[in-house]
Amino acid sequence: MKLSYCLTIFNFMMPLVASFMDIELVLAFFKAKHLNRNVVLTCYEKPLQIRLLKNLTQNTIVTVKRMKNLNILDTLMENYKRMGMVVDGDCPEAKGLLMRCKRYNVFDTKHFWLVTHNSGSYDYLFRFVNLNVNSDVKVAYPNPHQFATYVIDDVYNPAYLKRGGLKTSEVGFYDANRGYRLHQTQNKYFTRRNLTGIQFNTLVVLTQPFQGPLREYLESDDDTKVNTFSRFHARLMHYCQDYYNFSMQIAVDESLGFLQTDGTMDGLVGSMERKIVDFGLSPLFYKKERAQFITYGRKTWNLYAAFILRNPKSRKSYQIFINPLSFHVWVCIVMVSVLSVFSQKLGYVLDKRINLKSFRMRNLDDSYSFSTVCTFGAFCQQGIIAFPDSISGRTAAYVTLLLGMLIYQFYSASLVSFLLNTPVTLISNVKDILDNGFQIGAEDVLYAKSLFQAGTDNVTREVYKRLSISMDNRSGFIQPTVGLDLVTRGHYAFHVELATAYPIIESTYDETTICDLKEVSIFGEKHMYAAYQKWSPFKDLMDVCLQRFAENGVLRRELIFWHPKKPTCMRSSSTIRITIGLEDFYPALVVLMLGIVLSLQILVYELLWHKNKKLDKVKDTWVIPFTN
The missing domain is CATH 1.10.287 (Helix Hairpins)
Incomplete structure (x- = not known):
């Protein structure tokens, strides 16, 4: 009886001894991270779970669960709020729990983990855990050199699926007097910026053909009017590559990613949907159908596209x-x-x-x-x-x-x-272009076709209808050089990205034509964003890099270089029209001719009147013989 009684007491006390958890440490962690919803995972039996729950419920919502036969991870996937996760690392089930998290996105920026352990030998817990550079995992273990003090280590992996190695570093401490303290004063991505040995798969969208090796073309500064925004964004990503010291395997496609009939995406979006590409070297428009397949990041490029046309004559001759x-x-x-x-x-x-x-x-x-x-x-x-x-x-x-x-x-x-004054144009919107009988064309790129096709207003639909079949039964989507050449002939409007059009205009148009140009926007300014895989752990890493470039002026410098200035209309003697042609002067000639015709008519009437008057006088002098 005594032996069985001792075994019962031993089995009851064993989880408590093997998985001791400092309640004050856990509360200090919740307070330091400003967490209001928390989950504590232990191997305690029900009575100890209730006692632990009573001690932890102080101005926070805490759930205490046992790791064995746990389905709490399914609940975490449905929770989109900031949540604290405390794990008793001394429990036998702790390693299995952390490995099961590989199937879920719980090591992200909205889950804050604290793993308690009885010593600094905890690496075995995370050896096969899907940690990444964005993980927020802290391990607390007793300081062997100081009583009642815990050492706080930061644990992460630059990229688990990219064969990254586990990284640990001491970042703080905890004691009863000073509380939960971290030495980190900088952004975590700055301290974790060394991604040596990590290779990302990327893809760049180039709608126009290029010559030479791909990397040399992306690094080249020549011919900036071709594939402009893709090369601009790729340049920024190469800067991030140098900043974080990772490598990239680059592929090429012609499509940004559009919805197919089978419900999938092609191009860049499709590659990220199928986990072939980690992030894109080309920015993307925000489209609702893309949001379910990818994650959008920071805005990098503003796309300005508009109809370019020559101002029609706005004043009548009279x-x-x-x-x-x-x-x-x-x-x-x-x-x-x-x-x-x-x-x-x-x-x-x-x-x-x-x-x-x-x-x-x-x-x-x-x-x-x-x-x-x-x-x-x-x-x-x-x-x-x-x-x-x-x-x-x-x-x-x-x-x-x-x-x-x-x-x-x-x-x-x-x-x-x-x-001498510049004539005011009659064209102020796209409807005026259609009403004035302009022929229209557009740059032959997929995103332009997609924007026109997705239009819901009547004007956009009419534009797309005319672009699909032009007046000569050919498509209105043509190359920029051809479309801008048609603009010079007048009464033709060409829709093109301005970053593509400005260099062509500046090199081929004369001053008079440049001063006659008018820009009419149909879609307004379109923002383009960095794109990553859905729930990508590298989104914040790359966005922090892009934001750092924006704060240091690098982004502004690249925008100035890749987006050319609008050609300036220089009002000189060659552009100011000071001569009057026959088409302007003919109303004066018409008035003159009308005056001449009127005077001739009056002259004829006067001659007839004087002739009749003279005949009347002659009749008065006639002698009529008198007869009986």
Whole structure:
């Protein structure tokens, strides 16, 4: 009886002795990491689990579970909040538990692990555990040189599936007086930046053909207008390669990744979905269908694409003669002209009454038509036919001449200024392009076709319809050099990425054409992001690198280099149109011809009228014989 009783006590106390857990250490860990939801995994029986739970539940939600026959990992996969994980490393089941985590993404940035152990010989626990560079695992074990003090070690593997080795380092301590203290003052990815021996599989998307070895092409600075954003992003990733000292195996594809009929993705996204590629050397647009296959990272490239066209003529020919003066000014000129005609009419009437003989000798006329001709001649700088003798009449004539000179000078200056001003374009959006009968084309790249095809508004659908079958029954998706050459001919709009278009425009367009260009955006600015495998442990590692480049100005420098400036319109004598062609001047000729025709018609009417009047006088002189 005594022997069986001792065995029972030994079996009950054995888990407690073999897996001692310091409650104050665990609470200090929760507090230091600011954790409100926590799980403690032990090998205690139910009574000890309840006692441990009562001691740990202080301002936090704690779940205490036994490792044997555990399904807690399935629950962790459904939890997207920050969670603390405490494991009793002295339990016999601890190694198996950690190895089972290989099937789950629990060694990530939202799970904070603390493994307690009775000594510093704990490597065997993590030898086959799927740790990565983003893992947050701390091991606490008693300090053999100081009583009631624990040593805190940081444990991680740069890349378990890439044959990385286990890394451990002392990072802090714990005691009852000073609490849970870590010596780490820098980002963990800075201290873990040595990835020597790790090789990543990557893929770059090049839509245009290239010559020479792939690595030399990606490192080259030549011909930046081709495959621009892919080479830009690849350059940044090569900088990260030098920063972390890893290596890359690079593949090439022509597609960024689009949804296929069987529900899978092709190109870069498809390669990451099938775990062939760790991350992409090309940035990606955010698309809803891609989000279920990959993880997006930091934004690196802003894609600007727009329709480029030459400004159509925005002003009618008659506007050249009318628009220099506003409607109210023209009304005032007409009113002043009527007043001038009336004042001169009064002057001639007064002269006729004062000295009729002199009035007739100078062949003056007091009709309204004569006064109108004199006023019109003054306004056209042709002078007045005759001045009245009276002071009041001469004053009216002088004022009319002065007013005519001012109006003539002001109109001439306004006309020249109107011709020199840059015409305002009639095209302000894509609908105006379609309504004005422009032929349209687009750069022949897959992402442009995808953007047009995914459009939901009527304008985008109409654009895609016209691009699919152009007017000559050929596709409107063509090479940039061909499309931009068609733009120079006028009445053609070409949709292209501006980083591709600007170097071509600057090298092939003359100054006049550059000043005539207009950009009309249909999709606006598109952000492109770094892309990684779904739940990739290397996302934060690479994003920290990219952010570091942004803070140090490297990203800005590369953007300036790879995204060329817009060609500047230099307003010189060669670009300013100061001559008037027949298409602009013909309204004046039309007015002249109408005046000539009208005067000829009036002349014919006058001849007929005088002829009839002369016949009437002859009839009055006829002698009709009188007969009974």
